[in-house]
Structures are given as structure tokens and as C-alpha cells.
Amino acid sequence: MERHYAVMFYYDLFDTAGYYANIAEMFQDLSVDKLFIQEIKEVIGVLRNRCSAPEKEDNSVYKDWNPLRLHGVYTKAQIQAALGLSTxxxxxxxxxxxxxxxxxxxxxxxxxxxxxxxxxxxxxxxxFAQSREFFHWETQNRVREGSREAEAYRSGENNMLLFVRQQVEHPDYGCRMGFTYLGQVTMKSMEGSMPMQIVWHLNTPMSEATYAFASQYKAIG
Structure with a gap:
């Protein structure tokens, strides 16, 4: 889990892979800059005090090594690093x-x-969220009844993790918004074709704050 945390930190600092050969080399290099270390300590303290997400322990099958906290808010790069999708x-x-x-x-x-x-x-x-426990989701347009992807969803072949955000850019500040981690979900129903409509059951209900924005959907532009 600590290694996953370290890779998350790496992608907080760098946009591309391969800048360091290993984690130890990264921390050794960063440790030389005493001013950087002091500023990081101060920033972490400020961010902890500002954090209002009602975080809980992960409820997925990956909880023994997944550093993401249920209902926490993360950038996509942090999520990918945490789950091993990025190294x-x-x-x-x-x-x-x-x-x-x-x-x-x-x-x-x-x-x-x-x-x-x-x-x-x-x-x-x-x-969109139908309730705090159920989320309506449409697959990509190419997914049709009887396809390999549809059968994988139907059989529960993969462990499904759900991340939602209100929109790409914050409506007031213009910065990219983070995704709220809603944990592992299981399929309640599936119908239609190209795209297919799936209703996911959340193993842990979402918070009221998340439901407030997740229950509204629309396309703009």
C-alpha cells in the first residue's frame, strides 16, 4: 500500500512516467531539497484541515492494498496510480x-x-444516481447485447469500481474537478443495446452530498 501511495505522490509531481528508475531514487532526490520538504509539510497540514470528504475504509476486494478511501475525492492520475493502472x-x-x-x-x-x-x-x-444505493450507467456506444463486454458485465467477470464527479471543470473556479470514489458495485439490471443501460448497486450507499449532484444529469454544448 505504501508503494501505491508513493506512485500517487509521484504523479502529483510529474506528468510523465520514467523520471525515476525507482521509488527510493525519487525520495532520495527530493530529500536533498530542505525547503521543498518544509513546504510539503505545511501544505499537507492545510489540505488536511480543508478536507471535508466523509471518507471510509475501502469496501472493494482490493482493500488490503488499495490506498483509496471510500467517498474520498481524487484526480484520475491518482486513481490510476493507486490501482496499479499507472506505474x-x-x-x-x-x-x-x-x-x-x-x-x-x-x-x-x-x-x-x-x-x-x-x-x-x-x-x-x-x-445518474437513482438513489443513494443505485446508479444508472450507460456503456460505450459499441457495446451491444451478446458482445464480449456485455457478457463480462452480466457474469460479473470483473470487479467494478465506480468513480463520479459533477463535471470536468469546476463551474466557479475553472480547475479540473476530482472524482468521488463510490467503491465496488454489483449489477442489478442490464438492458438495451449500443449503448446498454446498466443499473449498479453500490455496496455502500453514497453520501448525501454526492447524491445531491449525482442525481442530476445533462449534456451541455
Whole structure:
């Protein structure tokens, strides 16, 4: 778990993989800069005091090594580092709303409740919380009934982890918003085709604050 924390920290500082050969080399290099260390200590204290997320222990099958806290808020780069989708040697290139690590049967779903359409697009994925325990999600357009992906969802082949945020950019500050980690989910129902509509059951109900924004969906642009 400490190694995963360290890789998360690495991607807080650097945009690309491979800047250091190993974690020890990174910390050895950073330890030389005493001013940096002092500033990091001060920043961590400030951020801890500001944190209002009602974090809980992870409820997924990966909880023994996953550093993410249930209902915590994270950047996508932090999530990818925490789950092993990104390493020191390789940064995940994923830009899609789902990401898989087949070796450990992990699938992460990244959901924007308010979506910004690309020019000319008429797609409006209906992703929203039906209640604090159930989340309606639409697959990518290519997923159809009987496909390999559809059967994987139906059989529960992968362990599904759900991450949601209100939208890409904060409406007031313009910065990128973080994803709230809603933990492991299991399928309640699935219907339709291209895209398919799936209702996920949250193993732990989302907070009221998350439900307040996750229950509203729309496409803008």
C-alpha cells in the first residue's frame, strides 16, 4: 500500500512516467531539497484541515492494498496510480470512461454527471444516481447485447469500481474537478443495446452530498 501511495505522490509531481528508475531514487532526490520538504509539510497540514470528504475504509476486494478511501475525492492520475493502472515505468494512456486491468480482474468506471458534448455530437449518456444505493450507467456506444463486454458485465467477470464527479471543470473556479470514489458495485439490471443501460448497486450507499449532484444529469454544448 505504501508503494501505491508513493506512485500517487509521484504523479502529483510529474506528468510523465520514467523520471525515476525507482521509488527510493525519487525520495532520495527530493530529500536533498530542505525547503521543498518544509513546504510539503505545511501544505499537507492545510489540505488536511480543508478536507471535508466523509471518507471510509475501502469496501472493494482490493482493500488490503488499495490506498483509496471510500467517498474520498481524487484526480484520475491518482486513481490510476493507486490501482496499479499507472506505474513509475508507464503512465496509463486511457482517455475513456472505463479502464481495465485484466490481470487482477479490475474495471474502473469514470463518470461525469454533467457532460460536455463534442461538436456535432448528439450523444447524451444517461449516467445518474437513482438513489443513494443505485446508479444508472450507460456503456460505450459499441457495446451491444451478446458482445464480449456485455457478457463480462452480466457474469460479473470483473470487479467494478465506480468513480463520479459533477463535471470536468469546476463551474466557479475553472480547475479540473476530482472524482468521488463510490467503491465496488454489483449489477442489478442490464438492458438495451449500443449503448446498454446498466443499473449498479453500490455496496455502500453514497453520501448525501454526492447524491445531491449525482442525481442530476445533462449534456451541455
Amino acid at each position: 513509475l515505468e508507464r503512465k496509463s494512456p486511457s482517455r475513456e470512461g472505463v479502464e481495465r486491468l485484466r490481470s487482477i480482474k479490475l474495471e474502473a468506471m469514470y463518470v461525469d454527471i454533467i457532460k460536455k458534448r463534442e461538436e456535432g455530437s448528439t450523444t447524451a449518456y444517461k449516467d
